[in-house]
Amino acid sequence: MQCGLSAEAIPASSLYECPRCGCDLASRPPRSYAEMEGLFDLPPDPAVEDARRRVNAEAAAARWLVVLLGVAGLSGGALAAAVMLAAR
């Protein structure tokens, strides 16, 4: 892990110690690149949280707008059909 030796090159008999550099493999569990960059240790950014809330609110408003426009379109169509049938 420290020296860059791939996991496939490490024999099963030395699972806890690197055969090349001798580093303790058990003391350094595998981590993702984001974890190694310390991205999960950062304090929460209020600007990012604010932007996330705003995007969520806009998405919810857009969904409701689609529902309202759909209901308005359906009721408008039904009203037009009723008027056309009554005009006969």
Ligand SMILES: [Zn+2]
């Ligand atoms: Zn090593």
